[in-house]
Amino acid sequence: MTDQKDRAATPTAPETAPARPFVAVRPLGERRTWPKSFADRLTDPLPGARALARVIREVAVRPPAETLGEVGSLPVAPGPVPDASATTVSVTWAGHASWVIRIGGLTVLTDPVWSRRIPATPARVTPVGVPWGELPPVDAVVISHNHYDHLDAPTLRRLPRDTALFVPAGLGEWCRRRAFTTVTELDWWEAAELSGVRFDCVPAHHWSRRSLTDACRTLWGGWVLSDRYGRRVYFAGDTGYGPFFDRIGRAHPGIDLALLPIGAYSPRRMLSPVHTDPEEAVRAFLDVGAAAMAPMHWGTFLLSGEPPLEPITRLRAAWRAAGLRRDALWDLPVGGSKVLAP
Template sequence: MTQQSESTKTTSTGKGTSRNTTSTTTRAEEDADDSASSSVQAEPRPQAGRLPAFAPLGPLEPLDPLEPLEPLDPLAPVTEPAELRPPGAPRLWPRSFASRLTAPLPGLKAFARFAREGAVRPGPEGLADIPRLPFEPGPLPRVDARTVAVSWAGHASWVVRIGGLTVLTDPVWSRRILGTPARITPVGVAWSALPRVDAVVISHNHYDHLDAPTLRRLPRDTPVFVPAGLARWFRRRRFTRITELDWWEGVELGGVRFDFVPAHHWSKRGLLDTCRTLWGGWVLTARDGQRVYFAGDTGYGHWFSRIGRRYPGIDLALLPIGAYDPRWWLSDVHCDPEEAVRAAQDLGAHRMAPMHWGTFVLSAEPVLEPLTRVRAAWQKAGLAREDLWDLPVGASRVLA
């Protein structure tokens, strides 16, 4: 979603606090949340140049003041991942994670400019390329415990096969999410084609990443790994195997390690819950050391190089390249294509797979522009073309 100009800010671990996370979400808001997405079945593509109107959320409520927390020094040398935490362990969290922001949230002046300029989606010319968006659904590849494969269902939703597990990232199989037009490409992987889902990872609570109708389709004993403060949302929906993690914490399932890492973003789902839950990305590491990084939603900044130092040898980075225009409004929380390529280099990733484009119209850039720009930026950086996995929606690649 949105944020404003970048600044560096000291982060905090949230450890040692004595306050439970407090939710201000009402029952009515949660009911609306569950019904916000109309259907999880894909429809034919919309016609070029035609989309319904989009209305952004209003100004953000003031953030609660935070008690000082134990600081996490972002400049401290890091060479090893942290010790593993027990899955499902109950946690205590601060009331707000506003101290983790790396840039201030937009205020009334920014919202006034946003409303005045009306730059929320492309014009007819920018939408004309909808029929050209790459969509090539195919069967999921056959894999074994030594194989890593990814299949792009669209937006930030991936089917990741690693270490013998099937993991869904930010699964959104719905046709529509709250506050946005319907998908402009169908879901790339049919729900019926999925193997048993061994785990789900969630990056943050925005509606285009946390979709209640999709998650309702999963067995309630599916292991779910979520940011700090988000377990309550899943408990309300009767999930029973929920693990909340802070930044730099990890958990293991079936021999695969799941580490939650920082991102330049924020969280908000209702009217009064700004930054009440954490946000971040995930590093998945198999027993044999094969490693996949899923960024979730993020702007460009210092975290990428630090993630790369702590988790060296990332084989594949799944990085967002869309929803970036206008830059004055979105630069702090959404990478543009050139920044995504720089992020892959900062991470030391061997390969990059673009995501977070070509599915939902969330901003003003032409719908095909993220793909053309990321290809140009990759070439300009002198990187090997075969290491840019610019997959069509529905396509898969296997890590050789």
């Protein structure tokens, strides 16, 4: 591994490495050897059995029953995906962490979950914002990590097997076993390019697991997508708050839009290391220096203890308290779209 990768192999690397890290550009579809575990990237220990049992006893992993009526007020407004060209950048929120990004003439899906149910989670409470049959041809997919609400095998099975997949380190074999032929695995601070669009993998505070025995066997991260004109969309994936947001902003100055998670944050004693709350999402937006923010990871699956509408209510209040321009907050409904100004 390079010196940069060695520095990134410790939990403190995103906070202590130089502000403008060296970024290695890797070839598409490269097969690589990775460590057996990425547990050294954790910022906090994973919750043990006793902590999980306490949360379950307190029934704190689902919203209070008296707030479930808010589900009917969650914003849903399906609309067509904007037309795209080589000069167009647009985003459409399909729900949760799933976006349709059109950039540099490509159509890119992030963490695509079109299933109604995912394992160990109640069914989605809002419909998918874009019916699968109404999607334009998909050129690429980026995955932030392997949790079931971000890596959905039934959805990926709908894609042609030559669709380009960009995944964090160690996740390539899972994709290749499902016959995908162009799978690019990247470590933090590595990049690859497809048809003039650059895909940079950047740090996140999270973890990975798909079974009882594979915790942290694959990496987790966010992505910065850049077109040939220098326009940038930052997809944070699933993450807790940390100083690495500032480092991402310094490494990628002039981010036009940050797609940031705001939900699944209660109870804080358990979820703070891995999920930003709305106030932390505003801090992250300021840290990365983006021109606009679009919230995600709320209003789709009820994954934790906060009431369904609380994330967006708290986000708007924190936005006002920070004195930020209202038109820079793209709080889209599920199915809503926005086109970046040329």
